[in-house]
Every structure is written in structure tokens, then in C-alpha cells.
Amino acid sequence: MAMSLAFHIIFAMVGIGMPLLMVLAEWKYQRTGEPVYLDLAKRWAKGTAILFAVGAVSGTVLSLELGLLWPGFMKFAGAIIGMPFSLEGFAFFTEAIFLGIYLYGWDRISPRAHLWSGVAVAFSGVLSGIFVVIANAWMNAPRGFVMRDGVPVDIDPLVAMTTPAAFPQTVHMTLAAYAATGFAVAGIHAYLLRRDPRATFHRRALEIALLIAVPASLLQPIAGDVAAKAVARLQPAKLAAMEGQFTTERGAPLRIGGWPDEEAAVTRWSLEIPKGLSILAFGDANAEVQGLDRVPRDDWPPVAIVHVAFQVMVALGSYMALVSLWVLWCRWRRRALAEQHLLLRAIVVGAPMGFIATEAGWVVTEVGRQPWVVQGVLRTADAVTPMPGLIVPFVLFSALYVFLGVIVIYLLRRQIATSPREPRRPRDARGATPPASTVAPPRPAGD
Amino acid sequence: MESVLTLPALLAGIMLLALNAYVLLGGADFGGGVWDLFARGPRREQQRALIGHAIGPIWEANHVWLILVVVLLFTCFPPAFAVIGTELHVPLSLMLFGIVLRGSAFTFRTYDAQDDGVQRRWGLVFSLSSILTPAALGICVGAIASGAVGRASTLGVVPFAARFVHPWTNPFVLGVGAFSLALFAFLAAVYLTVEAGNDAELQADFRRRALAAGVAVFVCAFGTLAMADAHAPRIIAGVMRSPAALPLQLATAAAALLAFGALIARRYHLARIAAGAQVSCIVWGWGIAQYPYIIPSTLTVHDAAAPAITLRLTLGVLAAGAIVLIPSLAYLYRVFKGRRSAFDALEESAAPRGE
Ligand code: HDD
Ligand code: HEM
Ligand code: HEM
Numbered sequence: 146m147a148m149s150l151a152f153h154i155i156f157a158m159v160g161i162g163m164p165l166l167m168v169l170a171e172w173k174y175q176r177t178g179e180p181v182y183l184d185l186a187k188r189w190a191k192g193t194a195i196l197f198a199v200g201a202v203s204g205t206v207l208s209l210e211l212g213l214l215w216p217g218f219m220k221f222a223g224a225i226i227g228m229p230f231s232l233e234g235f236a237f238f239t240e241a242i243f244l245g246i247y248l249y250g251w252d253r254i255s256p257r258a259h260l261w262s263g264v265a266v267a268f269s270g271v272l273s274g275i276f277v278v279i280a281n282a283w284m285n286a287p288r289g290f291v292m293r294d295g296v297p298v299d300i301d302p303l304v305a306m307t308t309p310a311a312f313p314q315t316v317h318m319t320l321a322a323y324a325a326t327g328f329a330v331a332g333i334h335a336y337l338l339r340r341d342p343r344a345t346f347h348r349r350a351l352e353i354a355l356l357i358a359v360p361a362s363l364l365q366p367i368a369g370d371v372a373a374k375a376v377a378r379l380q381p382a383k384l385a386a387m388e389g390q391f392t393t394e395r396g397a398p399l400r401i402g403g404w405p406d407e408e409a410a411v412t413r414w415s416l417e418i419p420k421g422l423s424i425l426a427f428g429d430a431n432a433e434v435q436g437l438d439r440v441p442r443d444d445w446p447p448v449a450i451v452h453v454a455f456q457v458m459v460a461l462g463s464y465m466a467l468v469s470l471w472v473l474w475c476r477w478r479r480r481a482l483a484e485q486h487l488l489l490r491a492i493v494v495g496a497p498m499g500f501i502a503t504e505a506g507w508v509v510t511e512v513g514r515q516p517w518v519v520q521g522v523l524r525t526a527d528a529v530t531p532m533p534g535l536i537v538p539f540v541l542f543s544a545l546y547v548f549l550g551v552i553v554i555y556l557l558r559r560q561i562a563t564s565p566r567e568p569r570r571p572r573d574a575r576g577a578t579p580p581a582s583t584v585a586p587p588r589p590a591g592d
Numbered sequence: 593m594e595s596v597l598t599l600p601a602l603l604a605g606i607m608l609l610a611l612n613a614y615v616l617l618g619g620a621d622f623g624g625g626v627w628d629l630f631a632r633g634p635r636r637e638q639q640r641a642l643i644g645h646a647i648g649p650i651w652e653a654n655h656v657w658l659i660l661v662v663v664l665l666f667t668c669f670p671p672a673f674a675v676i677g678t679e680l681h682v683p684l685s686l687m688l689f690g691i692v693l694r695g696s697a698f699t700f701r702t703y704d705a706q707d708d709g710v711q712r713r714w715g716l717v718f719s720l721s722s723i724l725t726p727a728a729l730g731i732c733v734g735a736i737a738s739g740a741v742g743r744a745s746t747l748g749v750v751p752f753a754a755r756f757v758h759p760w761t762n763p764f765v766l767g768v769g770a771f772s773l774a775l776f777a778f779l780a781a782v783y784l785t786v787e788a789g790n791d792a793e794l795q796a797d798f799r800r801r802a803l804a805a806g807v808a809v810f811v812c813a814f815g816t817l818a819m820a821d822a823h824a825p826r827i828i829a830g831v832m833r834s835p836a837a838l839p840l841q842l843a844t845a846a847a848a849l850l851a852f853g854a855l856i857a858r859r860y861h862l863a864r865i866a867a868g869a870q871v872s873c874i875v876w877g878w879g880i881a882q883y884p885y886i887i888p889s890t891l892t893v894h895d896a897a898a899p900a901i902t903l904r905l906t907l908g909v910l911a912a913g914a915i916v917l918i919p920s921l922a923y924l925y926r927v928f929k930g931r932r933s934a935f936d937a938l939e940e941s942a943a944p945r946g947e
Contacts, residue, residue, distance in 0.1 A: 198699035201652055202692040209677070209688055219666050224902045227667025231861045231906055234656065234663045235913035241652040242920045246927055249649035253927050265920075294786040302905050545689065549696055556700060 146537065149207050152546045154507060155500055156200030160240070161274050161319065162357065163193040163327025164267035167247075169353050171260050181345050185353070187251070188560065189330075194248050195556055199549055201241065202365035206542070217527055218518055221297065225290050226283050227303065228302040229276040236273035240266055252538065274322060275315045282310035286379045287519050313372040314510075319505065320361045320368050325499025327358025328465060332496020333561060335489040348483050351492075356483075359472050362465040362499075369462060376513075380520060381435040382444065383513035386451035388422055389415065390436045397422040397434035402456055405448045412452070415451055446515045454508040461502040468495050594693070599903045600668070600893045604886060606910060607664045608879045612872050614657035616779070619772075619871070623780025625694060625722020626773070627801060628715060634761045638794055640715065643780075646787045648702060649928045653921070655695070667894070667906055672886045676736065683731045690725030691719055692930045726776045727769040734768025734816075736887060737878060767816035775871060778805035782851065782867040785860040802855050802863070809848075836880050844873035 167189040208230070209351035211219050243265040250259060283289075289305030290297040331354035334347040341347065377384045384390070389405040389412030390397055399422045403415020423432040437445055468491050475485055482488065518525045624643040631639040665672040677684070701714035781802035788795040851866035884892045 195699055198652065198695050201655065202695040205655070205659055205691050206688045208659055208666075209684055211666065211677075217674070218669045219677070222668030223666040223673060224668075227663065227670075227902065228905055228909065230663045231667055231909045232913075234660045235909070235917060237659060237915050238653065238656045238913070239920055241656050242924045245649040245653055246924055250927055302902055541685075541689070545692060549692070552696070552700060583773075 148543055148546065149203060149210055151504055152208055152550070153200065153203040156196050156203060156324050157274060158322040158500070158503060159193070159196045159329075160200045161188060161267075161270045161322035163196065163330075164244075164263060164270050165323070165357060166326070166330060166353060167193060168260065168263035168267050169356065170349075171263060173349075173353070175256055175260060178217060178350075181349055184346065185350055190248055192557060192560055194244070195537050195553060195560075197244060199553055200406055201237075201273060203546070203549075215518070218523065222284075222519060225287075225302060225305045226280050228306055229279040229283075233273045233276035236269045236276060239269040240273060243269070269529075270480055271319055271322075274318060278315045278318045279306055279311045281310070281510070282314045283308045284512060285314070285376075285383075286310035287522050289327070292522065300409060313368065313375045317365070317368040317372045317506075320365045321499065321503050323357050323361035324365050324465060325503055327354050327356075327361060328492070328499045329496050330354040331358050332493045335492040336496075337561070338483050339486065339489050339493070342483050351482060355472055355492075359463075359469040362469040365462055366459075369459070374426060374428075377434070380514065382437065382440045383451070383509075384426065385435060385437045385440070386446045386448045386513050387455040388434075389448065389452045390422065390434055391448075391525070392438050393433065393436040395423070395431050395433045395494065399425060405452045407445070407448050441568055444516060446513050448586075450511040451509055454505040454512070458502045458505040458509065461498040461505070465495055465498055465502075468492060598894065599907070601884070603664065603668045603903055603906065604879075604883075604893045605697075607661055607668070608875065609777050610657050610660045610664065612875045614654070614661060615776075615871055615875055616649070616868055617654035618657055619776040620779040620783050621654055621803075622694070622722045622726045623646045623776035623778070624784070625698075625719045626777045626800075627780055627784065629719035629723070630801070633932070638791075639797060642784060642787060642794060644698075644702060646784060647698070648925065651695070651698065653924060655691075662904070669886055671895075672891055675887055675891065676696060676732070680732050680735055683728045683735070683946060687725055687728035687732065689810050690721040690728060690941050693721035694725060697721065706876055708942035723773065728775045730772025731765055733772070733878070734765035737760065737768070737882060738820075762819075764816060764819040767812065767819055771812035771816050774805055774808040775874070778802060778809050779867055779871060782855070782860075782863050785855070786864050795858075799855055799858065799860075802941065803852070806848075806852055807853070838879065840877045844870055844877060847873055 167186050170182050170186035170189060173179070174186060211342060233484065243262040246254070246262045247259065247266055254262070283305050286308045287305070288308045289301040289303070331351055334350040334354060338344065338347045338351060358453050373384070373387075376387070386405075388397075388404060389400050391405070391411060398417040400412055400415035400417055403412045406414040420430040422434055424430050426432070426434060437448065468488075471488055471491065472482070475482060475488060514520055516526070603869050624647050628643050630638055631643075662673075665676075697714045697717035701711055701718060781798050784798040785802060788798060847866050847870035851863050851870055854860070854863035854866055884894065886893045887947075
């Protein structure tokens with residue numbers, strides 16, 4: 146399950162971010178009439194198609210895996226938290242329908258309708274992400290039911306959906322999707338610009354990608370801080386693990402880096418900023434931060450994993466935010482980005498960071514909640530399927546995912562390899578372009 | 593049978609409606625994959641191209657019907673989902689495997705057409721997984737209908753095979769798997785006769801395939817029915833007991849004959865409607881035969897239902913969703929399946945080619 150999720154999340158993020166990029170490109174085309182934007186929109190749409198298909202099938206696996214691997218969890222939680230999943234189902238529908246129209250409808254509907262189909266894809270992509278993260282937030286801060294004799298009663302799905310963890314998590318996740326996708330796309334085009342600095346195609350692509358990546362990356366640390374404040378309130382054990390805070394104290398320091406030693410219950414080799422954690426988590430230098438000593442030893446999450454994952458996320462997030470500030474500065478000084486070689490290189494380096502930060506962030510959320518599946522209510526061990534030999538499907542699905550991942554990278558490389566090196570004259574929008582086949586036509590009929 | 597319109601029954605009905613839509617739409621997409629494998633003769637490549645064009649824009653939307661079924665199942669009937677997820681672990685995993693491979697292989701094939709060797713391999717993966725998935729889906733349905741699912745869970749500790757294998761490995765269940773496969777292939781072939789538009793030769797190809805698949809459907813139907821007596825007594829009992837069952841059986845037979853006749857008479861649009869009606873009657877026939885059980889003999893729709901508030905809210909979500917969904921779907925089908933058939937699009941795209 147975690148494996149499937151870790152795989153799915155990459156494609157889901159792209160499914161949130163890419164439609165916005167392609168819509169922006171198409172919108173620019175309709176505003177300016179510059180063919181390069183149309184070319185861009187079409188190429189991005191093609192990449193989106195590949196990634197979306199893999200996202201859709203891996204998502205299907207997830208929805209069934211909930212039942213296959215966690216029958217106990219679903220029996221417990223289905224009635225409470227099925228609501229966001231149902232809503233998500235409709236968001237998928239809209240997304241899949243309009244993506245089909247967008248991809249295959251270039252010459253079948255009016256440019257306006259086409260653009261709006263793209264908007265519908267982008268919008269429903271965000272919505273589906275939000276709904277599923279609400280379900281996850283509920284696992285972190287379960288609401289909307291009362292436990293009686295081990296069964297949930299007085300269920301109220303609406304209260305469950307408005308769990309206090311939902312707002313910070315959904316905002317943080319949506320920004321993550323934009324920051325990660327934006328940076329990845331910007332990185333690819335920055336790389337190609339360094340090889341071919343005059344290519345208008347890549348300049349325009351870089352501009353649009355940064356238009357998304359920069360604001361999202363700048364807002365992300367703020368949203369992360371809001372998320373951390375929520376964790377401090379709702380899941381003190383998780384916060385303690387994130388920060389390697391073993392003892393309860395007032396004016397707790399912020400630890401940067403380091404390695405928590407669970408046996409000795411100390412965090413070694415970290416850089417400590419006095420009172421930093423109390424300020425960040427509670428906005429008060431002398432606030433008390435609960436340590437793991439308040440949690441029974443058996444209920445500790447794996448501290449080292451959570452702490453390191455959190456440090457990785459914050460480090461990468463800070464890097465992305467700094468690069469974004471640099472971009473803004475160049476803009477402000479009116480310097481052409483394509484000539485800033487150092488900046489381009491920094492963007493290339495940042496290309497995978499959003500995705501790595503996301504995976505790290507999910508490790509913080511999920512592993513930090515252990516040993517609970519539903520915080521304080523249902524233990525992971527009680528939710529798992531009684532089926533023996535789970536290693537077999539696990540290995541099979543993992544192999545399948547690795548295989549798909551390799552193929553997707555291979556295909557995207559081929560797409561990128563055929564990107565135009567020189568500004569050129571693409572065919573006009575409604576001309577001879579067959580559906581979804583500007584570059585790679587489906588097999589020609591009659592060959 | 594008195595109070596048919598309870599909330600749980602209503603939601604179970606909506607679930608069956610979604611499954612029906614999935615079979616009619618998504619099922620045909622899988623059937624298309626089957627015909628991709630069996631593309632033969634001089635027009636082999638045209639056949640494949642037509643299949644690709646017919647399912648390209650819509651398969652992802654069609655696929656969401658299945659997701660809707662799953663989501664409704666775990667929201668509204670969580671215990672049923674838990675039982676199914678446990679005992680049908682193996683066939684469901686196989687189905688997932690097929691779903692993943694089918695979708696990705698199809699997309700990879702569509703978007704990576706530079707190299708013919710690579711493309712052919714994707715085509716093979718696409719079509720083989722299009723066979724695996726319907727068969728596995730049919731096996732799951734058959735296992736539920738046979739009443740074998742859920743029995744082991746009530747026995748306490750049982751050996752691995754008794755719990756995870758036996759429920760879905762009797763001749764009846766495997767027969768339902770074959771039946772589903774034949775049904776989906778039949779649907780696809782019938783739809784493709786319409787999609788072929790005014791290419792008479794291509795149309796004839798798919799007409800022959802539709803007739804052959806129709807015969808296979810008949811054989812599988814009677815074969816499974818013959819085995820139902822021994823392996824799925826509940827279904828037979830349900831068919832006998834329910835007042836709605838007999839008319840549905842008659843309607844199925846009538847629709848099947850009509851579809852066949854229309855194919856023979858080359859009335860393709862009529863054949864499409866009849867084939868769709870036939871398949872829908874089969875789905876509803878199954879549902880009605882096992883009502884009020886969701887897992888026959890252990891769990892009724894009412895026992896498995898989530899609390900009323902969840903069901904009511906889900907109903908609200910469904911209503912709100914339908915407001916968005918129905919116009920969107922109508923638009924999708926109007927754009928791609930409207931006046932111009934996939935064949936016309938094919939011709940257009942085949943004419944001026946090359947960057
Ligand atoms: C581009 C990706 C990205 C970046 C740059 C950051 N994060 Fe993050 N973070 C995520 C992507 C992410 C995520 C993958 O989206 C998570 C996992 C669960 C969630 O809701 O968001 C997450 C979770 C998450 C949580 C746990 C929420 C919970 O368990 O309820 C906290 C406290 C933070 N983040 C804090 C931060 C801070 C202080 C950052 C400072 C730079 C930061 N994140 C950057
Ligand atoms: C990329 C996103 C995610 C990743 C990488 C991830 C990863 C993980 C990990 C590592 C665990 C702990 C595994 C263990 O200790 O045994 C876990 C648990 C779990 N997660 Fe996630 N998760 C993600 C998102 C989600 C979401 C969105 C949901 C549900 C809506 C979810 C549902 C669960 C459930 C039910 C468990 C309990 C089983 C368990 O503890 O392993 N996860 N996940
Ligand atoms: C970690 C959080 C998750 C996020 C942000 C997320 C988001 C998304 C998005 C944006 C899509 C659209 C398809 C794409 O872009 O490739 C998608 C697809 C899908 N997701 Fe997730 N998802 C998450 C976890 C899950 C979980 C836990 C489930 C299982 C219940 C799930 C089930 C699905 C399904 C069934 C699809 C396919 C929909 C289709 O056919 O269009 N996702 N997801």
C-alpha cells in the first residue's frame with residue numbers, strides 16, 4: 146500500500162500541476178497568437194496524457210488495495226470517511242472526461258471550448274487531490290464519531306470531513322503539487338536552454354513553468370509552518386519525532402539535522418537554535434513542547450526515520466524557496482533568465498527536489514503516525530489483512546511499478562528529445578493536425 | 593420484497609447501475625483489446641487502428657465507473673468490501689494487474705509510435721491484459737453470486753486454500769469468467785461495426801466477429817447455467833423466487849435474438865442497442881436474483897449497510913455529482929461519438945501525415 150501510494154503520488158502531483166501548465170500555454174497562445182505557445186501546449190498535453198494514464202491505473206489499484214490490504218481499516222473507516230472518496234470519484238470523472246476531450250479534441254471543438262476543457266481538467270485535478278488528502282487528514286485527527294465497545298457510533302461524515310488537520314494538509318499538498326511539477330518542468334527546459342540558449346520554445350516553457358513554481362515554492366514554507374502548528378496541537382508524538390524531542394521542555398530548541406538515538410533518547414549532532422521550536426510550533430518562546438517521554442515507549446513512531454525525513458523535506462523546501470527568490474530578483478533587475486547560467490543550473494538541480502520533498506513529507510505524515518492507522522483509535526496491526534504470503538503481491542506490484550516507472554521515463558525522454566531546437570513554424574491550430582498525434586501519430590492506417 | 597425502496601437497497605441499485613455502465617462502456621473497451629489480439633486478414637492494421645481510435649478518447653472516463661462502484665461499495669457497505677477484499681484477494685489482484693497493464697500499454701502504444709517493434713509489443717501487452725481483466729472481473733462476480741464468498745470467514749480459522757482459493761475456483765465461477773470475456777468481446781465487436789462507419793469491408797470484419805462472439809456468449813451462458821445447479825444453488829433459487837426475474841430472463845433472450853437478427857440483417861445501430869440491452873438485462877438479472885443479499889447467504893444489503901446518515905450524504909453526493917457528470921459525459925460522447933464516427937477521424941488523420 147505504501148509502495149503503491151508512493152508511486153501514485155508522483156503521478157497524482159503531475160496530474161495536478163501539468164494541466165495548469167498546458168492551459169496557461171494554450172491561453173498564452175490564444176492571447177498572443179505566437180505558434181510556439183501552441184506547440185508547447187500540445188507537447189505538454191502529450192506528456193500529461195502518458196503520466197495521467199499511469200496515475201489513473203495506479204489510483205485504481207489503490208482504491209481496491211484499501212480493501213485488499215486493509216480490510217480492517219475499511220470496515221472501520223469506510224462509513225465515516227467514504228464521503229471524500231465518493232466526491233473524489235466525481236472529480237476523477239470530470240478530470241478523465243475533459244482530459245479525453247482536451248487530448249483528442251484539438252480540431253473538433255472551438256478553441257474556447259478547448260481551453261475551458263483544459264481548465265476543467267486542471268480544476269478537477271486539484272479537487273481530487275484535496276478530497277483524498279482530507280481522508281488522510283482524518284486519519285491524523287479523527288473526528289465525527291464516538292467509540293463505544295470498540296465500534297464507532299454516532300457517525301457524522303460531515304464533521305469527519307472538516308477535521309482540523311484538513312485545511313493545513315490540503316493547502317500544503319496542493320502547493321506541493323504545483324511547486325514540484327513547476328520545478329521539474331522548469332528544470333528540464335533550463336537544462337535544454339543551457340545546451341541551446343536561443344531556443345524560444347524553451348524560454349517560453351521556462352517562463353510558464355516558473356510562473357507556477359516560484360509562487361508555490363515561496364508559499365510552501367509558510368504552509369508547512371501552518372501544518373507543523375497543527376501537528377503540534379493534534380499529534381504531539383509526531384511533532385516530537387519530527388524534531389527529535391525526547392524530553393518535555395519549555396523553550397525547546399529547533400534541531401537542524403542530527404540523528405535521534407532511540408536507545409539513549411537523545412538527538413545527537415544537530416545544530417540547535419535555542420527556543421526555536423517553541424516559537425515555531427506555538428508562537429511563544431517559552432511554550433512547553435511535549436517530548437516522547439509523555440508517550441508510552443510502545444507507542445513511539447520510528448523516531449529516526451521521521452526526523453530525517455522531516456529534515457530532508459525542509460532542506461529541499463528551503464532550497465526551492467531560495468532559488469525562487471533568486472528568480473524574482475533577476476526578474477526585478479530585468480535580466481534575461483536564459484543568460485543566467487548559474488541560475489539555470491540551480492533550477493536544473495532543483496528539478497527532482499519537489500518530488501523528493503513530497504515523498505519525505507508523506508513519510509513524516511504516515512510513519513510519524515505509527516503505530517496508529519487512525520490516530521489514537523485504530524492500530525496498524527489490527528487493520529491489516531489476515532492473508533498470509535503478502536510478500537508475493539507486494540513483489541509483483543513493486544516490480545510492475547518499477548517497470549512502469551522506467552518506461553515512463555524512457556517515453557518522456559523521447560518526447561523531450563524531439564522538442565524543437567530552433568524556433569520554427571508549426572502548422573496552424575486547426576490545420577492538418579490529427580487528434581493527439583502532432584508528434585507521434587497512432588499507427589498509420591494501412592501500413 | 594415488500595419494502596424494496598429502502599435506502600440501502602436504493603444505493604445498492606445505484607451501485608449496480610454504475611456497474612452496468614462500466615460493463616457497457618468499459619467492458620467494450622476491454623473487448624476492443626481482445627479484437628486487437630485477434631486482428632487478422634488483409635485489413636489487420638485498419639482493424640487495430642479503428643479500435644485504437646474508438647477507445648482512445650473515452651477509455652479513461654469509462655474506467656471511472658469501476659472506481660465509482662468500488663468507492664460506493666466501501667462507503668455504503670464496508671463489511672461487504674472487507675469480505676470481498678479478503679477472500680477474493682487473488683482474482684482481484686489479477687484484475688488490478690490487468691487494469692494497470694492495459695491502461696499503460698494502450699497509452700504507451702498510442703504515444704510512442706516511432707518504432708514499430710516496440711509498438712507491436714505494447715499492442716500485445718494491451719490485448720493480453722484486455723483478456724485477463726474481464727475474466728478476473730467475471731470470476732469475482734461469479735464467486736459472489738455462487739454464495740461461496742463469506743462462508744469461510746464464518747468458520748474461524750481455516751486453511752489458506754479454503755479461505756483464499758476455493759471461493760473462486762469452481763467450474764461455475766470460472767464459467768462466469770469465460771462468459772464475461774465473451775460478453776465484452778461481443779459488445780465490442782457490435783460497437784465496432786457502428787464505428788467502422790461507411791467502410792463496408794471493415795464493417796463486415798467486425799460483423800463476423802460479433803456473430804462468432806455471440807455464439808460464444810450463448811455457449812458460455814448455457815454452460816454456466818448447467819453448472820449453476822451444482823455450484824450456485826442460490827442463483828437458481830433466486831431466479832425461481834423473484835417475481836422480476838422471469839421477465840428479465842425473457843427480456844435478455846429477446847434482446848439477444850434481436851441483436852443477432854440485426855447483425856445478420858446488417859442493421860448495426862439496432863444491433864448496438866439490442867446488445868446493450870441484452871448485457872444490461874444480464875447484469876440486472878444477477879442483481880435481482882441475489883437480492884436482498886450483497887454477499888449471498890451471509891450478508892444482506894441491509895446488514896452490510898453503513899449508518900443511515902452516511903447513506904443519505906452519499907446519495908446527496910451522487911445527486912450533486914450527477915449534475916456535473918451527466919452533461920460532461922454527454923458532451924464527451926457528442927464530441928467523439930456524434931455525427932462523425934471514429935472511422936472518419938481515422939481517414940482524416942491518415943491522409944496528411946508527417947511533421
Ligand atoms: C514540494 C514539496 C514540499 C515541500 C517543499 C515542503 N513540504 Fe511539507 N509536506 C509535503 C510536501 C512538501 C507533502 C508531501 O505534501 C506533505 C505530506 C502530507 C501532507 O499533507 O503534505 C507534507 C507534510 C508536512 C508536515 C506534516 C503534516 C501532517 O503530518 O499533518 C509538516 C509539518 C510539513 N510538511 C512542514 C513543512 C515545512 C516546515 C516545510 C518548509 C520548507 C515543508 N513542509 C516543505
Ligand atoms: C505518497 C503518499 C503516501 C505515502 C508515501 C504513504 C506511506 C505510508 C507509510 C510509510 C505507512 C506506514 C507503513 C508501516 O509502517 O507499516 C503508511 C500507512 C498508511 N497509509 Fe499512507 N502514505 C501516503 C498517503 C496516504 C494516503 C493519502 C492515505 C489515505 C487516504 C494513506 C493511507 C494509509 C493507511 C491506511 C496506512 C495504514 C497502514 C500502515 O500503517 O501501513 N496513506 N502510509
Ligand atoms: C496522497 C494523496 C493522493 C493524491 C494527492 C491523489 C491525487 C490524485 C489525482 C490528482 C489523480 C488524477 C489522476 C492523475 O493525475 O494521474 C488521482 C488518480 C486516482 N487516485 Fe489518487 N491521490 C492520492 C491518493 C490516493 C488514494 C489513497 C487512493 C485510493 C483510494 C487514490 C485513488 C485514485 C484513483 C482511483 C485514481 C484514478 C482516477 C482516474 O481514473 O482518473 N488516490 N489521484
